[in-house]
Amino acid sequence: MSGRLMRSAEALIGQTDIASAAPRRVGTLVAHEGLMLEVEGFGQPLGSTAKVMSAAHAPVRGEVVGFRGNRSIILPFDGDVPYVAGSRVLPDGDGGLATCGSGLLGRVVDAHGDPLDGRGPITSRFSWPLAGRRANPLQRGRVTRALDMGVRSINGLLTIGQGQRVAIIAGSGVGKSVLMGQMLAGAECDVMVVGLVGERSREVSDFLETKLTPSMRARTAVVAVPADHPPLLRLRAAMRATAIAEYFRNEGKNVFLLIDSLTRVAHAQREIGLSLGEPPTMKGYPPSALGIIPRLVERAGADRVTGGSITAIYTVLADGGDNDDPVVDAARAIVDGHIVLSRSLSEQGIYPAIDVSRSLSRTMVDVIDPDHAAAAAHFRQLWSLYEENRDLLLMGAYAPGNDAALDEAISRRTDMLGFLRQGALETVSFDRSRADLITGFGA
Secondary structure (H helix, E strand, C coil): CHHHHHHHHHHHHHCCCCCCCCCCCCEEEEEEECCEEEEECCCCCCCCEEEEECCCCCEEEEEEEEEECCEEEEEECCCCCCCCCCCEEEEECCCCEEEECHHHCCCEECCCCCECCCCCCCCCCEEEECCCCCCCHHHEECCCCECCCCCHHHHHHCCCECCCEEEEEECCCCCHHHHHHHHHHHCCCCEEEEEEECCCHHHHHHHHHHCCCHHHHCCEEEEEECCCCCHHHHHHHHHHHHHHHHHHHHCCCEEEEEEECHHHHHHHHHHHHHHCCCCCCHHHCCHHHHHHHHHHHCCCEEECCCCCEEEEEEEEECHHHCCCCHHHHHHHHHCCEEEEECHHHHHCCCCCCECHHHCEECCHHHCCCHHHHHHHHHHHHHHHHHHHCHHHHHCCCCCCCCCHHHHHHHHCHHHHHHHHCCCCCCCCCHHHHHHHHHHHHCC
16 A cells, blocks of 8 residues: 555656746735735735735735835735734735736726626636836827717817827816716727726716617726725726727727726825825825826827727816816826816806816817818807906996907807707717818808
């Protein structure tokens, strides 16, 4: 019997490739303060993922976010788990990649890429780095082709080009969600990727059921992480959505990316930065919270090599209606255009409530013809004249006939508001938007 056991053991050992096996580095949990775990003996690089054994002997995933001396600082993905000093910490090598491919279309996943829709696992042999791949800026293509968004005021006055990055700046309750639904319904693209970051769980369900029709769902990948999840998961949700869009762009497809909202991403990075001891600056934002915005936004755009593009829309919440908020300023400075929604217009029942004078598309001049440009400039001139003299008109201090341009702005006010108005379920093509604008406000 012992001889047989010896031969079995020798056979097993003979099948083991000991020469190519490497030692496995196991860390030890030595401190837990706030959101952070301090681990000794875990020499993994920044951004790598780990598994920390909880008090219930269940592995909890986390990410290395910093170092303190010889200790690694790990931020767990689940902050409500009990830990015990001395617990083992193991490397988790697959956490830096996002599963990609056509199998994601029509599906809803979380920050880890696990399905939320109850339709079984997502299997794919394709992946893309969560942090993206650094590209040569000269490989980025120019924005030269107009993209139909299905919204008359955007098509006509704030024309968006294929590969453009746009911020929608709005307070709460001014029609931001309805406008996003209209843009998703009207956008001309091959693939749509939606990142719902830090929203209420009810809003996630409502968005999926009311904003995405079955035909739209078939070409849409959704990444959803509600507001009650840890900050690292909210941050990784935006990174995963962007990585999925980058993969499809690399396949030569024209992608429409919607991140709602960029402000929640900055808030998540603020929580992480303050926990790591970063100094708070403007309104309590540490440098990393504002630095995450250009790192995320710059990943979108057109690619000269593959011919694909990512047209990206980022919603930005103006807290308390403050359009000078640091996140608003940082986003406005890096995107290729911004759409500001006005509370006063929404209170008048005018939707989409776009404040034309404060909104801008920086690439519009490159994607429209001269007749379109002249009509849009005339509309904006009339709109700005009326807004600048609104108080004077309300007081009755202006006598008609003193300024011909202002007289025209007053007489055309109803026409301008009519051009802006559009029903929530209505889609207006780019050609029709251009024709309406030139007919109403052209030379």
